[in-house]
Amino acid sequence: MRIGLDLGGTKIEAVALDEAGQVAARRRVPTPRGDYAATLEAVAALVAGLEAETAKTGSVGVGIPGALSPATGLVKNSNCTWLQGRPLDRDLSARLGRPVRVANDANCFALSEATDGAGAGHRVVFGVILGTGCGGGLVVGGVLHTGPNAIAGEWEHNSLPWPEAGEWPGPACPCGRTGCIETFVSGTGLARDFREATGEAAAPPEIVRRAAAGDAAAEAALVRYEARLARALASVVNLLDPDAVVLGGGLSRVERLYANVPRLWQRWATSDRLDTPLLAPRHGDASGVRGAAWLW
Numbered sequence: 001m002r003i004g005l006d007l008g009g010t011k012i013e014a015v016a017l018d019e020a021g022q023v024a025a026r027r028r029v030p031t032p033r034g035d036y037a038a039t040l041e042a043v044a045a046l047v048a049g050l051e052a053e054t055a056k057t058g059s060v061g062v063g064i065p066g067a068l069s070p071a072t073g074l075v076k077n078s079n080c081t082w083l084q085g086r087p088l089d090r091d092l093s094a095r096l097g098r099p100v101r102v103a104n105d106a107n108c109f110a111l112s113e114a115t116d117g118a119g120a121g122h123r124v125v126f127g128v129i130l131g132t133g134c135g136g137g138l139v140v141g142g143v144l145h146t147g148p149n150a151i152a153g154e155w156e157h158n159s160l161p162w163p164e165a166g167e168w169p170g171p172a173c174p175c176g177r178t179g180c181i182e183t184f185v186s187g188t189g190l191a192r193d194f195r196e197a198t199g200e201a202a203a204p205p206e207i208v209r210r211a212a213a214g215d216a217a218a219e220a221a222l223v224r225y226e227a228r229l230a231r232a233l234a235s236v237v238n239l240l241d242p243d244a245v246v247l248g249g250g251l252s253r254v255e256r257l258y259a260n261v262p263r264l265w266q267r268w269a270t271s272d273r274l275d276t277p278l279l280a281p282r283h284g285d286a287s288g289v290r291g292a293a294w295l296w
């Protein structure tokens, strides 16, 4: 049995997968924000609960915002500040009495979709989370590629490529720079763009609804969004030429992206044509926990 946990800023989700990859049990608790010791306890309680329910023991993988630094073994790049600088895998291993693997949450998403999701059967899969923030992960031949700095796939903090008038230097990014891809293609970025153009606050689902109902300003915001996402993904295709790109996060539910972005990204590709499939996720929000389970 494989146990996966998705440790987020507001909740910890946990799933037990049987040998066939089917869900044997699942649980969810609020994250003890700001409390590292309580977070370790919450993870241990979830694992114990799943094992009691299934009467089996499992391997344990955990997805987090951020990553373990290969140099120090400590959590880095995490917006969950109480995890930052902690030896999370070692502490969980000691608490659970077994080795525990910890990986970036976008990497877990990519691994889930590459293993038995939308990207299954493709050799090189680039997974992208388009949520409140943005993230990417790379799976090659069924194996997560993390790299010597554990930052593979973190293209969201590259500059938005081929910027147009008004896009440079661009909005401030949580990483401290400006004009990062994330500031444009995250849900937060879409909402900001709409607000700057209209003076009106609207969440991404509302913008999508309005555009579908014929609202010109909402439509224009989505057209800008699609063009930016196309450029951002074309830069990935030019570098990696993946066999498939899979979208995740809240904006992966916007169906028009799958038709419009591949129509646009060709223009930015170093190729006379692009046959790369842009795919909707199979497991959706469950890919975070599933990918964590597949770390073993």
Ligand SMILES: [Zn+2]
Residues within 6 Å of the ligand: 156, 157, 158, 173, 174, 175, 176, 177, 180, 182
């Ligand atoms: Zn950034």
